[in-house]
Amino acid sequence: MAELFDGVSWAGVVSGAIAAFLLGWLWYSPKLFGAKWAEGVGVRMGAADEMPKAAMGVQVLGLFLVSWLVGVTAVSEALATIILAVVAFSVMGYAGGMFRNNGRYARRVDAGYWLASVVVMVICQGIF
Template structure:
């Protein structure tokens, strides 16, 4: 466990996850990519009767784990590992969207959010 906890800046990990989560709210909002993304994945924005709590909890936990990954690689001075992981997971997410027959716009929007989140996490690691 020491190799994934030693030297990690936990404040940067938590802040990176929270800021990335909030960026997602803006990213998928009607002000940015939300309406066309929703059309591309086959959902209607603003029709949910309640907040998708399970999806939101999964999102914040996933972002926290991703931010921890960024923190571990930052502590080890291995930025290229983060870039490699980001490319791999972005392409896996993109291919998943292809299997679900999401529009190209929706796939690129999701890919862009993942890359944006990692960039936010790297910047926060560098600042703190």
């Protein structure tokens, strides 16, 4: 269990999770890929009466866990492991989008977000 905590840059983990969340906010906004992504997944942007708080909370938790994983792999000098893991899970997410009949553009936007998020998390680990 110690390998999950020893030497981990918690500033890097927290800042990586926050930066990835903010990246997602921009990534899925109408300013970047949001409008066309929404068409591809069959949702209408701005249709919700309120922010999906539960979904956002789970997203923050997931980003924290991935950022923590980046931190653990950075300490053990195994960043290639996280790169492999994220590519693998991005491919699995892409396949899930295919099963849900999401449009190709939407699947690429989702996979691209995960790849970009991990790049941001690795940069945060390097800074902190």
